[in-house]
Structure formats: C-alpha cells, structure tokens
Amino acid sequence: MTEDPIVQITGVQELARDLVVIPDRRVPLVPNIGLVGGTHSVLVVETGLGPANAETVLEFTAAYAKGRRLYLTSTHFHPEHAFGAQTFAGEATYLLNRAQATDLAMKGPGYLEMFKTLGEPIARRLEGVELATPDLVYDDAHDLDLGGRVVRLRPTGRAHSKGDQVITVPDAGVMFTGDLVEAGQFSIFPWFPPYDTDVSGTRWIAVMERLAAESPRVVVPGHGDVGGPRLLEDVRDYLELLRDETWARRDSAMSEETMVEEITALMIERHPEWTGRDWIEKGVGCLCAEH
Numbered sequence: 001m002t003e004d005p006i007v008q009i010t011g012v013q014e015l016a017r018d019l020v021v022i023p024d025r026r027v028p029l030v031p032n033i034g035l036v037g038g039t040h041s042v043l044v045v046e047t048g049l050g051p052a053n054a055e056t057v058l059e060f061t062a063a064y065a066k067g068r069r070l071y072l073t074s075t076h077f078h079p080e081h082a083f084g085a086q087t088f089a090g091e092a093t094y095l096l097n098r099a100q101a102t103d104l105a106m107k108g109p110g111y112l113e114m115f116k117t118l119g120e121p122i123a124r125r126l127e128g129v130e131l132a133t134p135d136l137v138y139d140d141a142h143d144l145d146l147g148g149r150v151v152r153l154r155p156t157g158r159a160h161s162k163g164d165q166v167i168t169v170p171d172a173g174v175m176f177t178g179d180l181v182e183a184g185q186f187s188i189f190p191w192f193p194p195y196d197t198d199v200s201g202t203r204w205i206a207v208m209e210r211l212a213a214e215s216p217r218v219v220v221p222g223h224g225d226v227g228g229p230r231l232l233e234d235v236r237d238y239l240e241l242l243r244d245e246t247w248a249r250r251d252s253a254m255s256e257e258t259m260v261e262e263i264t265a266l267m268i269e270r271h272p273e274w275t276g277r278d279w280i281e282k283g284v285g286c287l288c289a290e291h
C-alpha cells in the first residue's frame with residue numbers, strides 16, 4: 001500500500017530568524033521544504049509532489065511572506081522536489097541552475113511517466129503536472145539578495161543527479177542539501193540503466209567533502225530529520241565504505257549478485273535503523289560501473 005505523499009503544514013520548525021522548514025514527517029516522496037525570508041523577499045526551496053501539494057506550500061508561503069516578493073527554487077529536478085513549480089507561476093520568480101533546468105527539460109517527462117507507475121496515490125498527485133520553465137537560469141553561482149540577507153545558490157556538479165544545487169544561508173549557518181543528504185536513510189542512487197545513469201558515487205563523495213568543509217551549523221536534508229554537520233559526515237562515510245567494499249569485491253572478480261548480498265548485509269549491520277535498504281544495491285551497481 002503506497003502512502004499518499006501529501007505535504008502537511010504541521011510541526012513547522014524555525015531554524016533561525018525568518019527561516020523555517022516544513023518537515024517531511026518521514027513520508028516517502030515528501031521533501032523537507034524551506035522558506036527563507038529577508039526584508040523584501042522570501043525564497044521557497046522545493047515544491048512538493050504535484051500542483052495540489054504546491055498549492056499548500058504556496059498558501060503557507062503567501063501568509064508567511066505578508067506581501068514580500070517570492071522566489072522559488074529546488075535542489076534538483078526529481079518529482080517531489082520540483083514537480084509543483086507550475087503552481088507558483090505569476091506568484092514567484094522561479095530560479096534554477098543551468099544543469100538542473102536542463103535535467104528538468106530533458107528528463108522531466110520520463111520521470112513523470114515513471115513516477116505515475118509507482119502507485120495510485122502518487123499517480124493522483126501527478127495528475128495535471130506541466131513541467132514549468134524557470135524564469136531565471138544561472139550558470140556558475142547565484143547570490144540572491146532577499147533584503148538584509150543574501151542566500152547562496154551553488155550547483156555542485158553531478159552527484160545524486162546531474163543538476164544538484166545546494167542552497168546556503170550564511171548568516172544563519174543553514175544548508176539545504178536536497179537528496180545529497182538523507183537523514184536516517186541509505187543514500188538514494190537513482191541508478192536505472194539504461195534509462196538514467198547520471199548518479200555518480202565517486203563525484204558524490206567529493207561533493208560531500210566540499211560541503212563538510214563549509215561547516216554549516218544546520219543541515220536540512222532532502223528527506224529525514226534536520227540535523228547538524230554530522231549528517232554530512234555520515235553520508236560521506238557511508239559512500240566511502242560502499243565504494244571500498246564494492247571495489248574490493250570487484251577486484252576479486254566476485255559475481256555482482258554475491259557482492260550485493262554481502263554488502264547489503266554489511267551495511268544493514270552498520271546502520272540497522274536506516275530505511276531505504278533497496279538503495280544499497282543501486283549504489284553497488286553505480287560504483288561497479290565507476291570502478
């Protein structure tokens with residue numbers, strides 16, 4: 001039975017002055033959604049899956065913003081993060097990094113069809129989705145001035161997807177990572193050869209090193225509880241172990257089936273409380289291809 005990926009405005013957390021997160025309540029395909037305010041503008045990070053969820057987010061945002069100008073961005077093009085953008089048309093300036101805008105245009109339609117097969121509640125949420133076109137696309141970096149507060153938007157280069165973007169609020173030490181980080185969950189490897197092989201385990205590790213070096217005070221993961229910099233280290237450590245265990249077995253010419261069996265058992269032993277165990281196998285497949 002697939003759970004309805006509905007965004008609910010409950011348990012909203014204030015992480016810093018004028019900076020809140022609508023938590024995912026640990027519901028699959030609901031992302032953590034952020035609102036970051038300045039004196040004249042408010043930035044929304046992630047839309048929720050589909051137009052009805054985005055409507056919920058927009059209503060909350062409008063009440064929160066109290067007349068301030070609105071901006072919208074997402075950490076990457078995956079459906080629960082970006083497939084509600086159409087609802088913000090005419091209400092918010094939709095801002096994306098170039099690689100993500102390309103992902104959305106090139107891969108968005110395929111993901112829309114694929115996600116419709118994941119269960120009735122998800123298909124219902126995706127009814128009427130029209131992939132939106134960003135109002136503003138930047139290349140290397142973008143500093144968004146919200147009034148007395150500058151938010152840094154930075155593409156990381158290919159890792160969880162080709163167009164990953166991290167959003168940081170330096171004055172509050174808050175970092176939105178999207179699916180580069182999940183809390184209490186094995187890293188999501190969207191490794192679906194031959195349809196999608198953009199995810200890169202080795203590049204992802206390098207990105208985690210760079211993000212950890214920024215020492216944020218608060219990390220908002222794509223899914224799971226908001227935490228501190230430890231979340232970045234946990235992901236890096238997991239990915240490094242996954243790489244090392246995969247490559248060691250690859251060198252000994254073990255069959256992929258046995259490899260997956262052994263590594264899955266090892267990782268579950270290491271993190272018995274983490275969910276998303278099916279993603280371990282995808283990670284092994286990806287790292288095999290990168291050996």
Ligand SMILES: [Zn+2]
Pocket residue numbers: 076078160179188
């Ligand atoms: Zn994702």
